[in-house]
Amino acid sequence: MECAIRPVQLTDNKVLAQVLRQVLIEFGVPKKGTAYADPELDHMFQAYSKPNHAYWVVECDGEILGGAGIAPLQNSDTHTCELQKMYFDVNARGKGLGKQMILKLLDLAQDFGFTHCYLETMSNMAAAQKLYVANGFSYIDAPMGNTGHYSCPVWMIKSLV
Numbered sequence: 001m002e003c004a005i006r007p008v009q010l011t012d013n014k015v016l017a018q019v020l021r022q023v024l025i026e027f028g029v030p031k032k033g034t035a036y037a038d039p040e041l042d043h044m045f046q047a048y049s050k051p052n053h054a055y056w057v058v059e060c061d062g063e064i065l066g067g068a069g070i071a072p073l074q075n076s077d078t079h080t081c082e083l084q085k086m087y088f089d090v091n092a093r094g095k096g097l098g099k100q101m102i103l104k105l106l107d108l109a110q111d112f113g114f115t116h117c118y119l120e121t122m123s124n125m126a127a128a129q130k131l132y133v134a135n136g137f138s139y140i141d142a143p144m145g146n147t148g149h150y151s152c153p154v155w156m157i158k159s160l161v
Helices: 010-026 097-111 126-134
Strands: 003-007 054-060 063-072 080-088 116-121 138-140 154-159
Touching: 003 097, 010 063, 010 080, 054 080, 054 097, 063 097, 080 097, 097 126, 116 126, 126 154
Parallel strands: 080 116
Antiparallel strands: 003 054, 054 063, 063 080, 116 154, 138 154
């Protein structure tokens, strides 16, 4: 399987929303208080076309199998971004794509001038947490900013400096 990581395109919106929701359902993520309910999930290209925003997709053999993004953390200092909506279909997992994605997005975050990257995840997403820790994220005791994801009980941060 040949895979590439590339910026999201307008034509990706529909399929990307389906893939992301399917992964969230697979992990039993609540439909309220998580990314599942985010209004931009159906309009990812437009949502991440703003300054200091980026969303990249994983495309394998012409099929979108997931993605991840960064954006300024809402209601936080201007130097903190959030790693957002990082979900991969089962066919994209275990191939090193998550690490490639994180490194690409953290480089972009630094280019945008962010000094910290925050994320929220679910307790049962153990493989994702392992990946985050391996890439320098540390657990913190409380949420930051105001993401609206009140159902996400795991919070992590990484210094980018």
